[in-house]
Amino acid sequence: MKTLLVILCVATVAYADERCESMGGTCQLDSLACVNGHYRSGLCSGGADRRCCVPSIYCGDxxxxxxxxxxxxxxxxxxxxxxxxxxxxxxxxxxxxxxxxxxxxxxxxxxxxxxxxxxxxxxxxxxxxxxxxxxxxxxxxxxxxxxxxxxxxxxxxxxxxxxxxxxxxxxxxxxxxxxxxxxxxxxxxxxxxxxxxxxxxxxxxxxxxxxxxxxxxxxxxxxxx
Ligand SMILES: [Zn+2]
Known part of the structure; x- marks a missing residue:
């Protein structure tokens, strides 16, 4: 039973972070600096403070x-x-x-x-x-x-x-x-x-x-x- 729960949790986490990862981002606590990027909400598993750090892309300015x-x-x-x-x-x-x-x-x-x-x-x-x-x-x-x-x-x-x-x-x-x-x-x-x-x-x-x-x-x- 324990094994099953662990597998389920891992699967849930992987799925929930997928939206962030598919845009080249990383899910992390937003108390950390998002270096050369910006934070997006609602793309990561976990609490509201775990957000997606997405690389910022520029065209000129x-x-x-x-x-x-x-x-x-x-x-x-x-x-x-x-x-x-x-x-x-x-x-x-x-x-x-x-x-x-x-x-x-x-x-x-x-x-x-x-x-x-x-x-x-x-x-x-x-x-x-x-x-x-x-x-x-x-x-x-x-x-x-x-x-x-x-x-x-x-x-x-x-x-x-x-x-x-x-x-x-x-x-x-x-x-x-x-x-x-x-x-x-x-x-x-x-x-x-x-x-x-x-x-x-x-x-x-x-x-x-x-x-x-x-x-x-x-x-x-x-x-x-
Ligand atoms: Zn028009």
Missing amino acids: VQVITRAQWEARDPISKSTMPTPVDLSFIHHTAGNSCYNIDDCCAQMRSIQNYHMNDNGWNDIGYSFLIGEDGNAYEGRGWGVEGAHTSGYNDVSHGMSFMGTYMSRLPNTAAMDACYDLLQCGKDEGFITRFGHCIQGHRDAGTTSCPGDALYNDMQSWPEYC
Whole structure:
């Protein structure tokens, strides 16, 4: 009986830590420093103080939460597009804002489910999403055809701010993250360094996206065209 209990416990622990380990993290007491990483909740067995230390990954100056880290579903299919591209579209999700990694990851999973289950798309539509926690969230990623701006999905990236920006702007952390992400795209060779053009979704179709406040602000962005 004792043996059986031990085996059951070991099995439970291994299973419960699996979500943390599958994103390259380590379960540990959060009184310990999470070196070169950040803590995530709800991914480890044991008490609330045993949390997942996940490596922080950066694209230039912005932290990118990878697909593994937000527990994305695999795409049904994926088409690459030639890079560098000279066009980027700005969107908003027209949903809720999020202000910490755990909440933003939950949003990412829900947006991906909506795009795949309800819209019937191959994957989450956008290239990247941006949270008001100041992080970028990997959608389809660089150089992958999207489902964000009809007619331009194979020649542009689509960056979407998580939230609704009809009457207010994304906070400074999110605006900075968007700028840094585009800068990284240039530095990594996915976006043209010269002649790069930024547009709002409504410039390419009938939609209120990316929201009145954000769209009005974009008019003064140096690369708006
Ligand atoms: Zn849009």
